[in-house]
Each structure stands twice: as C-alpha cells, then as structure tokens.
Amino acid sequence: MRVGRNDPCPCGSGRKYKRCHVAEDEAKARSAAPTRLVEHAGEVFGVSGDVDPGVLDLAADHFRAKREGRGPAQQMVDFIQPVLDATDGSLDATNRAMQLGTLWWNLALLPEVKRAGALEEFLALLPADEAVRDDLRKTTKQMIVRHEAMFPELHRRHA
Ligand SMILES: [Zn+2]
Known part of the structure; x- marks a missing residue:
C-alpha cells in the first residue's frame, strides 16, 4: 500500500x-536498503544508502586509530606471537617469552651500534651454555628485523 x-x-x-x-x-x-561495500581511505565499509564522504573520512580515522591504538601489552603479544606459538602454552614458557619480548623490544629501540653490546650484557647474566646463547643471538637479530617491520613509526628517528 x-x-x-x-x-x-x-x-x-x-x-x-x-x-x-x-x-x-x-x-x-x-x-x-541492500548493503554495499565502499572502499575509502584504505578501509572497506559496508554502507547502505548515500553516505557523505566526510562521514567515511571520520570512520576511516576511527578504525585506523583503534588499530594503531592497540595497547602496549597487545602490541607486545602481537610482536612475540611466533615465539608464543612455539611454546607449550605453560605459564612459565609464556613468561619467558614475554621477558625475551621485552628484551628484544628494548634492543630494537636502541641505536643499531648499541644493540650487540646490550645483548652481550644480557647474555653474560644468563645461566646458559654457548649454544643457547648463540641461538638467542640469531633469534634476536630476527626479532629486531620483525620489530622494525611491525612498528616502523618507532624507527623513523633512527633512519
Ligand atoms: Zn503518522
């Protein structure tokens, strides 16, 4: 009717x-009305009806801020996810992974010339044999590369 x-x-x-x-x-x-997908400022939205581009700008900003605003703890978890995946999931192993994550995070933020020395200082305190230390040196290099790739905004000042 x-x-x-x-x-x-x-x-x-x-x-x-x-x-x-x-x-x-x-x-x-x-x-x-049927929902359609709109790509705007690198984000994809499901919208219905007419949508003001200004509204999409605001929405894109909102989602970007939310993503980048993942808290420090969550960023750390994201960073060491491959290491966490390799643990047996026990609390001890998770704690160790978080401690190493903190070490790698801090090393990654140091100027490159200071990283090796700081790592050796840490290794000297570690009750571990040379093979374990060597493994840790290799993993550290990989994790610093990973850190630079994941958090480029934290590395710009060293560029
Ligand atoms: Zn009426």
Whole structure:
C-alpha cells in the first residue's frame, strides 16, 4: 500500500503523511536498503544508502586509530606471537617469552651500534651454555628485523 505525501497519515493522527510519519518510514526504508561495500581511505565499509564522504573520512580515522591504538601489552603479544606459538602454552614458557619480548623490544629501540653490546650484557647474566646463547643471538637479530617491520613509526628517528 502506497501512501501519498498529502494523504492522511496511516497512523490515524489526522495529519498529512508528509507532516507525520514520512521521515520515519523513509529512514526505515533506507536502513533496509541492500548493503554495499565502499572502499575509502584504505578501509572497506559496508554502507547502505548515500553516505557523505566526510562521514567515511571520520570512520576511516576511527578504525585506523583503534588499530594503531592497540595497547602496549597487545602490541607486545602481537610482536612475540611466533615465539608464543612455539611454546607449550605453560605459564612459565609464556613468561619467558614475554621477558625475551621485552628484551628484544628494548634492543630494537636502541641505536643499531648499541644493540650487540646490550645483548652481550644480557647474555653474560644468563645461566646458559654457548649454544643457547648463540641461538638467542640469531633469534634476536630476527626479532629486531620483525620489530622494525611491525612498528616502523618507532624507527623513523633512527633512519
Ligand atoms: Zn503518522
């Protein structure tokens, strides 16, 4: 049933449709419209109806900020995920991985010339044999490369 804008509103208010429920009905029709995907500023949104590009700008900023705003703890977990995946999942192994993650994170933030010395200072305190130390030297190199790739914004000042 189609109601003309100048017809009495079907709600029985006695007012013309255009003065009563037309806006509400049109909004419902819009929100029921098929959703489509829109790519904007590197983000993809599902939208229905017409969307102001300014609104998409705001939404893109919001999602980017949310992603970049992953807290420090979550960033650390993301950073050492491959190491965490390699553990047996026990609390001890997870704690060790987090401690190493902190070491790698701090080394990665040092100027390159200071990294090897700082690592050796750490290794000297470690009750481990030379093979373990060597493994750790290799892993450290890989994790610093990973850190630079994951958090380029933290490395710009050294560039
Ligand atoms: Zn009405």
